[in-house]
Amino acid sequence: MAVATVAALLAALGGALWLAARRFVGPSVKRLHRGGDSGLMHGKTVLITGANSGLGRATAAELLRLGARVIMGCRDRTRAEEAAVQLRREICQAGGPELGPDSSGAGELVVKELDLASLRSVRSFCQEEEPRLDVLINNAGIFQCPYMKTEDGFEMQFGVNHLGHFLLTNLLLGLLKSSAPSRIVVVTSKLYKYGDINFEDLNSEQNYNKRFCYSRSKLANILFTRELARRLEGTNVTVNVLHPGMVRTNLGRHIHIPLLVKPLFNLVTWAFFKTPLEGAQTSIYLASSPEVEGVSGKYFGDCKEEELLPKAMDESVAGKLWDVSEVMVGILK
Numbered sequence: 001m002a003v004a005t006v007a008a009l010l011a012a013l014g015g016a017l018w019l020a021a022r023r024f025v026g027p028s029v030k031r032l033h034r035g036g037d038s039g040l041m042h043g044k045t046v047l048i049t050g051a052n053s054g055l056g057r058a059t060a061a062e063l064l065r066l067g068a069r070v071i072m073g074c075r076d077r078t079r080a081e082e083a084a085v086q087l088r089r090e091i092c093q094a095g096g097p098e099l100g101p102d103s104s105g106a107g108e109l110v111v112k113e114l115d116l117a118s119l120r121s122v123r124s125f126c127q128e129e130e131p132r133l134d135v136l137i138n139n140a141g142i143f144q145c146p147y148m149k150t151e152d153g154f155e156m157q158f159g160v161n162h163l164g165h166f167l168l169t170n171l172l173l174g175l176l177k178s179s180a181p182s183r184i185v186v187v188t189s190k191l192y193k194y195g196d197i198n199f200e201d202l203n204s205e206q207n208y209n210k211r212f213c214y215s216r217s218k219l220a221n222i223l224f225t226r227e228l229a230r231r232l233e234g235t236n237v238t239v240n241v242l243h244p245g246m247v248r249t250n251l252g253r254h255i256h257i258p259l260l261v262k263p264l265f266n267l268v269t270w271a272f273f274k275t276p277l278e279g280a281q282t283s284i285y286l287a288s289s290p291e292v293e294g295v296s297g298k299y300f301g302d303c304k305e306e307e308l309l310p311k312a313m314d315e316s317v318a319g320k321l322w323d324v325s326e327v328m329v330g331i332l333k
């Protein structure tokens with residue numbers, strides 16, 4: 001009995017040590033900019049959707065540090081203002097030789113209301129005058145929520161992850177073109193592999209499967225990127241799409257984990273998931289690196305180009321999705 005207890009304790013300790021080792025020497029992505037690059041984004045305006053949390057927040061922090069004017073497009077003004085206050089405080093505390101003693105080398109943060117579940121909100125956001133836009137980062141997302149509809153009656157995950165961003169991007173294209181060279185960065189997920197674009201039920205009224213709908217919306221992000229890249233050829237506006245890997249953020253808020261299992265789940269995510277800053281590296285890379293100047297229509301992970309499944313490269317599905325989306329958001333000319 002005593003031997004069994006000792007063995008169990010040793011196994012638990014070994015397991016914990018292994019998890020901790022994996023966290024610290026594991027597959028985390030190196031941070032791209034560690035100083036020395038300050039000013040890289042100076043004079044540039046970047047719009048990040050969903051910038052108050054997770055990957056969007058980490059992307060905003062880094063681009064701010066690199067000197068950008070960062071517009072945080074967020075659905076909840078209070079949450080966004082709180083995040084902005086914290087980000088400014090963090091950058092002042094971190095300081096660093098490249099930012100100067102008062103962090104004067106850092107950029108500027110602007111909070112603006114943008115609810116991607118409301119076409120009215122997207123339109124009024126785009127009506128606010130901005131002199132230029134150098135980078136648009138379509139980052140906001142909702143993951144495996146119960147069946148819900150947007151203000152305009154679209155299934156929530158398709159509505160926010162794809163349609164809201166579709167309208168936003170289209171309404172900002174004129175500004176992006178007049179600010180060229182400019183970039184669009186789209187955040188998708190590897191889970192796109194389990195989705196399909198079922199044109200006969202895009203609002204999932206016949207059948208709702210939350211996993212399928214998330215994957216479908218993320219496949220739509222990739223098809224949208226590729227079709228847009230084709231349409232933007234010769235304009236000096238590029239568009240690329242990335243998956244961040246598995247990242248410890250608030251994205252899983254709709255997943256209910258039994259209270260007893262939660263500590264184990266937390267341990268596993270702590271050990272195996274990236275931190276938001278690690279997960280944001282490919283977004284930051286595509287938004288700021290001179291290495292990807294002129295590159296368009298590509299899919300990235302860990303700051304490298306990756307291959308897509310054929311279903312994400314189907315030009316006829318991408319074209320049809322574009323046409324259908326135009327009708328759905330009401331921008332058909």
Ligand SMILES: NC(=O)C1=CN([C@@H]2O[C@H](COP(=O)(O)OP(=O)(O)OC[C@H]3O[C@@H](n4cnc5c(N)ncnc54)[C@H](OP(=O)(O)O)[C@@H]3O)[C@@H](O)[C@H]2O)C=CC1
Binds near residue numbers: 050
């Ligand atoms: N975390 C991961 O492992 C992975 C994430 N991704 C993708 O990364 C992106 C960022 O997610 P992540 O940082 O993980 O998750 P978070 O939940 O931390 O952040 C998502 C952001 O999107 C915002 N958002 C949600 N709905 C709307 C809406 N209707 N209008 C405007 N903003 C909205 C949220 O706002 P609020 O805080 O107000 O809810 C929040 O700011 C998503 O596109 C996600 O699909 C992809 C693969 C893996």
Ligand SMILES: CC1=C(/C=C/C(C)=C/C=C/C(C)=C/C=O)C(C)(C)CCC1
Binds near residue numbers: 143190191248265
């Ligand atoms: C950390 C953590 C959570 C977050 C889960 C996440 C972040 C899920 C990520 C989903 C992925 C990989 C999506 C891919 O597109 C929960 C569930 C809230 C429970 C508490 C601990």
